[in-house]
Structures are given as structure tokens and as C-alpha cells.
Amino acid sequence: MAEGAEHDVAGFSAYHNPVMVRECLEGLQLKSDGTYVDVTFGGGGHSQAILQHLSGGRLIAFDQDEDAKREAAKISHRSFTFCQSNFMHLKRYLKLNGVTQVDGILADLGISSHQIDVAERGFSTRWEGPLDMRMDRQNPTTAATILNDYREADLHRIFGMYGEVRNARTLAQLVVQHRAGNPFRNTIDLVNLLKTVAPRGKEFKYYAQVFQALRMEVNREMEALEEFLRQTAEVIRPGGRLVIMSYHSLEDRMVKNFMNTGKPFGELEKDFYGNPLRPFEMITRKPVEAGEEELKVNNRARSARLRIAERL
Numbered sequence: 621m622a623e624g625a626e627h628d629v630a631g632f633s634a635y636h637n638p639v640m641v642r643e644c645l646e647g648l649q650l651k652s653d654g655t656y657v658d659v660t661f662g663g664g665g666h667s668q669a670i671l672q673h674l675s676g677g678r679l680i681a682f683d684q685d686e687d688a689k690r691e692a693a694k695i696s697h698r699s700f701t702f703c704q705s706n707f708m709h710l711k712r713y714l715k716l717n718g719v720t721q722v723d724g725i726l727a728d729l730g731i732s733s734h735q736i737d738v739a740e741r742g743f744s745t746r747w748e749g750p751l752d753m754r755m756d757r758q759n760p761t762t763a764a765t766i767l768n769d770y771r772e773a774d775l776h777r778i779f780g781m782y783g784e785v786r787n788a789r790t791l792a793q794l795v796v797q798h799r800a801g802n803p804f805r806n807t808i809d810l811v812n813l814l815k816t817v818a819p820r821g822k823e824f825k826y827y828a829q830v831f832q833a834l835r836m837e838v839n840r841e842m843e844a845l846e847e848f849l850r851q852t853a854e855v856i857r858p859g860g861r862l863v864i865m866s867y868h869s870l871e872d873r874m875v876k877n878f879m880n881t882g883k884p885f886g887e888l889e890k891d892f893y894g895n896p897l898r899p900f901e902m903i904t905r906k907p908v909e910a911g912e913e914e915l916k917v918n919n920r921a922r923s924a925r926l927r928i929a930e931r932l
């Protein structure tokens with residue numbers, strides 16, 4: 621285990637229980653002297669596991685959250701470098717660290733348990749907190765900005781597309797009516813409003829969907845993923861691996877499209893002779909899901925979809 625780590629033997633930590641660690645490591649096909657990138661450090665569960673396999677190699681980790689930066693500061697392994705940055709700046713930060721080509725990249729998308737568990741971050745439907753939801757606290761847009769300032773049509777789009785909420789139009793109308801006399805300030809203001817339109821018996825699922833939609837908009841998660849994916853083809857060397865875990869169907873679709881075609885929206889490019897020009901070959905025909913044993917101890921693993929591709 622890397623010096624400074626606070627994970628037990630199964631890799632669990634109070635910050636975040638890492639999902640499908642063995643499957644991710646197998647997907648990366650680690651070489652002890654290889655250069656790897658973990659673009660979603662979080663509590664460092666996957667990074668710690670990668671570092672255990674390196675001697676002479678290098679691991680560069682990214683996370684845009686300053687809490688993750690604090691966790692990363694506990695690792696004193698000499699092969700480890702941390703960049704507090706959005707992974708959409710992958711290429712730029714690798715270059716700043718003298719790296720142009722890597723042997724593998726891991727992404728474990730979304731937010732960590734730590735981010736959900738800290739009420740002041742505003743990610744949790746259960747605790748009262750400010751309507752914040754920023755991973756990067758330099759970001760000027762919070763969930764309150766969206767609820768109080770966005771046009772009704774944009775709210776409708778966000779709730780429908782990112783939250784997959786059935787009554788997105790009704791909810792958008794209700795938000796606009798509510799905020800006229802009463803701006804949204806905290807998570808309880810929002811949950812109280814959601815109670816009035818949530819499907820009976822499925823209230824908590826509904827709250828989670830709406831919170832997820834807001835979080836994805838605040839952090840521009842689909843834009844960041846798209847930008848990141850495009851850069852992976854430029855930095856992974858032939859034979860290198862791209863390993864991505866998603867928790868949302870839109871993300872998984874974009875990852876699948878990209879691994880199959882090299883384009884986030886799936887339009888396959890062909891050369892002059894009509895041969896497909898694809899930078900990656902998908903290794904996992906179907907997404908890998910967590911096994912029964914892991915599901916018993918890590919609820920978060922339930923919605924994880926792991927895809928692996930190799931750079932051609």
C-alpha cells in the first residue's frame with residue numbers, strides 16, 4: 621500500500637469505496653514501468669491500487685475538487701503526481717508534467733460518496749445544505765443559479781435529458797412559479813417543492829433524478845466528458861488502454877459511441893477507400909457490471925457500467 625494511505629485491505633475508505641477495482645486494473649493491463657492516468661482521483665482508491673503495481677512507472681491523477689486534492693496530498697509515493705484540474709484539460713496538464721503519451725487512462729465518472737455525505741456541498745437529497753453541487757468551487761454556477769435564473773425551456777431540457785424525469789415540463793413550470801416570490805436557497809426548499817410532484821412511492825428516486833440533473837448541469841459533465849474523450853485518442857499510445865466507468869445512461873452511451881467510432885456522438889469516419897477510421901477497438905462487447913459479492917457491500921456499484929477499449 622502506498623505510504624499515507626487510509627484504505628483497508630479491500631481498498632475501502634471513509635471517503636469513498638472504490639468500485640470494481642480488480643476489473644479496472646485488469647482492463648488497464650498494467651506494466652510496472654508504464655505511465656498511467658487516473659482522471660477521477662476522488663478518495664484515491666483506484667490510484668492506490670495502481671501505485672501498488674508500479675515500479676519505475678508513473679501515475680498522474682486528476683480531480684477538480686479541492687477535497688480530493690487534500691486526500692492526494694497524503695500519498696507520498698514518488699511515482700505519483702496530482703493535478704487539481706478538470707479532466708477536460710487532460711492533454712495540457714500532461715504536457716505541463718512532461719508527458720505526451722501514456723499507457724492507460726482510467727475514469728470513474730460522477731461524484732464520490734464523500735461529496736454526497738458532506739451536507740454543505742448540497743449534493744444530498746437527505747441533508748439540508750446550500751443548493752451548491754459544484755465539484756470545483758471556483759465554478760461561478762451553482763444549483764441555486766440554475767433554479768433561480770435559468771429559463772423555463774432550459775430547465776425543462778435539463779430535467780428531461782439529465783434527470784430522465786417524466787414530468788419535466790410540469791416541474792420546470794413549477795420551479796419558475798415558485799421562485800417568483802421565493803428564490804431557492806437550500807436543498808430543503810427544493811425537496812419540499814419536489815414532494816408535490818413526485819410519483820407516489822417513488823419520491824426518493826425522483827429527488828435523486830432531479831438532483832442528478834442539476835449536478836450534471838452545474839458541472840457541465842457531458843461537455844467535460846466529450847472533450848476528455850477526444851483527447852484520449854491523442855495521448856494513449858498504440859496498445860494502451862482506456863477504461864471508463866459510468867453511472868448514467870447518457871454517459872455510457874457517449875463512452876460506447878466513442879470507443880466504437882472515435883466520435884462521442886458515434887458518426888464513424890471512413891478513409892478514401894471506405895475503410896473505417898477508428899482509433900480504438902472495444903474490448904468489452906457488453907459493459908462489465910459489478911459481481912454479487914461487491915454488490916452486497918457497495919451499493920454504489922449497482923449502477924456502474926465499465927467499458928474498456930484498446931488504442932489501435
Ligand SMILES: C[S@@+](CC[C@H](N)C(=O)[O-])C[C@H]1O[C@@H](n2cnc3c(N)ncnc32)[C@H](O)[C@@H]1O
Pocket residue numbers: 636637638639659660661662663664665666667682683684685688705706707708728729730731732733755844845
Ligand atoms: C466516483 S468519484 C471517483 C472515486 C475514485 N475512483 C476512488 O476510488 O476514490 C469521481 C471523482 O471525480 C471527480 N470528477 C468528476 N468529474 C470530473 C472532471 N470533469 N474533472 C476532474 N474531476 C472530476 C469528482 O470530483 C470525484 O472526486
